[in-house]
Amino acid sequence: MSATLTYIRTYLVRVILIIAALSGLVTWYFVSPQADAIANELQIWNTAAASWTLFVGIITIFSHYIRSVMKRERYWPYQLYAMILMVLWCIMGVWSGLYSNLYQTAYLSTKITLHIAILGQLIFFFISGVYRTFRIKTARTLLYAFLALIMVVLNAPWTQWIFPNAEKVTFWLLNNVGMSGERTLAITGGIGGVVLSIRILLGLEKGALRATEEI
Amino acid sequence: MSPLVEQVLQEGRIFQLTLLLLMAALTYIAYSYGKRGKVWEIRPLEGLEATWEGIGRAAEMGRPIMVLTGISGLSNAQTIAGLTVLGEVAQRAAEIGVATHTTSTSTQVIAFSEGVIKSAYDAAGKSELYKPGEYVRWFGGGQFVYAVGAAGYILETKPAMIVFMGYFLFDVIVTMETASRVGAQIITGTLSALPESSVFSDYLLIGEELYAASAMISKDTQVIATIAGQDWIKLILLIIVVVGVILKLAGSDAIIKLLEV
Numbered sequence: 001m002s003a004t005l006t007y008i009r010t011y012l013v014r015v016i017l018i019i020a021a022l023s024g025l026v027t028w029y030f031v032s033p034q035a036d037a038i039a040n041e042l043q044i045w046n047t048a049a050a051s052w053t054l055f056v057g058i059i060t061i062f063s064h065y066i067r068s069v070m071k072r073e074r075y076w077p078y079q080l081y082a083m084i085l086m087v088l089w090c091i092m093g094v095w096s097g098l099y100s101n102l103y104q105t106a107y108l109s110t111k112i113t114l115h116i117a118i119l120g121q122l123i124f125f126f127i128s129g130v131y132r133t134f135r136i137k138t139a140r141t142l143l144y145a146f147l148a149l150i151m152v153v154l155n156a157p158w159t160q161w162i163f164p165n166a167e168k169v170t171f172w173l174l175n176n177v178g179m180s181g182e183r184t185l186a187i188t189g190g191i192g193g194v195v196l197s198i199r200i201l202l203g204l205e206k207g208a209l210r211a212t213e214e215i
Numbered sequence: 216m217s218p219l220v221e222q223v224l225q226e227g228r229i230f231q232l233t234l235l236l237l238m239a240a241l242t243y244i245a246y247s248y249g250k251r252g253k254v255w256e257i258r259p260l261e262g263l264e265a266t267w268e269g270i271g272r273a274a275e276m277g278r279p280i281m282v283l284t285g286i287s288g289l290s291n292a293q294t295i296a297g298l299t300v301l302g303e304v305a306q307r308a309a310e311i312g313v314a315t316h317t318t319s320t321s322t323q324v325i326a327f328s329e330g331v332i333k334s335a336y337d338a339a340g341k342s343e344l345y346k347p348g349e350y351v352r353w354f355g356g357g358q359f360v361y362a363v364g365a366a367g368y369i370l371e372t373k374p375a376m377i378v379f380m381g382y383f384l385f386d387v388i389v390t391m392e393t394a395s396r397v398g399a400q401i402i403t404g405t406l407s408a409l410p411e412s413s414v415f416s417d418y419l420l421i422g423e424e425l426y427a428a429s430a431m432i433s434k435d436t437q438v439i440a441t442i443a444g445q446d447w448i449k450l451i452l453l454i455i456v457v458v459g460v461i462l463k464l465a466g467s468d469a470i471i472k473l474l475e476v
Binding site: 025031132184196199 | 222223224225228231232235238239242243246288292293295296299321322323325326348351352353354356357359360362363367371385388389391392393395406409411413414415421422423425426427429430433435437438441442444445448449452
């Protein structure tokens with residue numbers, strides 16, 4: 001990569017980040033119509049960039065799927081079906097509008113069916129994962145399994161039917177015993193996020209295309 | 216609050232602003248100490264150590280690895296931390312000829328990931344091994360569309376290790392269980408979906424460890440110093456919590472009012 005390109009990639013990204021971060025911060029903390037205008041403009045640019053990458057994403061899918069269908073690779077009929085659906089949805093969306101009955105019915109009919117299949121799969125997958133995790137082998141897993149069992153039993157409909165106050169115990173455990181853990185995660189996670197942002201603004205993070213390494 | 220201040224500052228956000236400035240100042244002070252040569256010892260993160268071992272394991276098994284940055288966009292700090300880890304993992308993997316695959320819901324993250332992996336190959340001096348469009352796939356913007364796509368991707372590539380670093384929700388049940396079924400080692404770093412992740416993961420980075428990991432992999436003492444700054448801030452917040460509890464017990468809502476937005 002040429003030095004100029006590396007320089008632009010490093011500093012242009014940093015300048016854009018600083019302007020975007022400052023405009024966001026200023027509008028949150030200060031009353032400033034000018035900063036509001038900049039933040040709104042950047043939001044539009046963000047949407048435009050996201051739309052463009054969405055377009056690139058669709059091209060990537062098609063290039064991969066077309067190759068796969070032509071070579072009759074494994075699962076090619078599904079990929080062909082997905083491509084046909086995407087083309088049909090695009091035509092229907094452009095022709096009858098995104099919020100028309102035709103588009104919504106066609107889209108949701110496909111999506112909801114798939115969604116139900118996924119939710120069913122989730123239950124099976126979760127049970128098999130839980131089976132592996134909660135096999136009691138040590139004192140630690142015993143404690144873990146016991147705590148999980150309390151929550152499951154107290155949340156079960158039949159427990160709440162026999163003992164209507166079981167729900168109160170569940171909420172007490174979540175709101176008191178579990179609260180300290182939740183709070184720890186929220187505080188440390190929040191601080192970590194802010195410090196990471198500061199690291200990015202200081203140019204310490206390698207994340208931005210790792211360009212900082214090469215300069 | 217005086218009318219002049221009200222005209223300049225958003226109502227109820229003065230304390231927040233003060234805290235933010237304090238955080239920035241403390242982070243910068245810690246960074247300056249690091250710059251002057253002060254070295255802070257940080258305990259090794261088990262999950263991070265296992266990641267490096269997992270790359271070697273993948274090379275021995277002749278299988279690729281996968282890094283998933285989750286279902287959020289570039290505005291999420293967890294995703295940014297995940298992308299940093301992706302870069303480092305991809306570079307180390309490229310050095311020994313192991314392919315790194317990834318996917319995400321966000322199209323911005325997809326485009327960014329492609330760039331990160333390409334840069335990782337360049338940095339590893341293995342640019343000739345990089346195949347555009349081979350390592351990054353996008354299956355759709357929906358949470359479960361991504362989950363099913365990623366699960367299919369896992370079944371297809373059979374990675375030896377999958378690193379989940381970023382923002383996740385219930386989608387991890389589909390992806391992590393699929394990962395278990397192909398015998399992949401699972402290493403997770405996230406702030407969300409922790410109960411689900413703890414059920415499936417071999418190693419788990421909890422809470423801020425995700426952000427600490429992204430600093431530690433750089434091995435830069437100045438970046439690691441910012442973790443010390445993070446601890447100072449935690450100490451201050453801990454004091455605020457304790458003072459708040461004592462004041463509340465004494466019948467005062469001063470701290471609660473101070474923290475209100």
